[in-house]
Amino acid sequence: MGQAYSSLSIEERTQISLLRSQDVKPAEIARQLGRSKSTISRELGRNRSAGKPYLAAAAQQLATRRRTAAKNGRRKQGPMLDSPLGRFVRGELRRALSPEQIAGRLKRMHGDDLSQRVSHETIYQAIYLVPRGDLRTELIDARRSQV
Structure with missing residues (x-):
């Protein structure tokens, strides 16, 4: 190697x-x-x-x-949770769906409209880029499995 x-x-x-x-x-x-x-x-x-x-x-x-x-681009994904798409993702996380399930659901719902879809990796990044506070704690706690 x-x-x-x-x-x-x-x-x-x-x-x-x-x-x-x-x-x-x-x-x-x-x-x-x-x-x-x-x-x-x-x-x-x-x-x-x-x-x-x-x-x-x-x-x-x-x-x-x-x-x-590249670093700045990654940091800017956190506000994604404030958009309508982000609010949908937050709601699904609260319902105990995994980021993979949410990404799959968005793909089925919006097909070729990439502006209404997000990958599970982006969801994970957005969760961990949220500044400290109640929302971050809530989103981390909403995940189905703790890492």
Whole structure:
């Protein structure tokens, strides 16, 4: 089994930039850095503009921006419980339905209308993203099984 993935550091990105400027192939860069070829290829594809060289500082900035956006996106799911769809989900949780059952019910009720559907993973995330307080406690207690 391979080792756990970790984000590229600015030092690794600088090394990639230097090696790419010397026309070193991604497979050789991966070998020198002790990284997977796919990690290096993905890094070069994500962080290089067409016709422009790979620049470590720009790549680091883009990676930081993506990571921040992903974290902020997860945090914004908590208010989902205040929408009409969220109120429906809360009601179903209070009736002791599991997030999987609620997601299945929404799928049957709304078919192709994705705006009226939510996955069970999103329901779990929304429960745990609710700030401390009565609603959070109520939603956690409403789950059928304690984790």
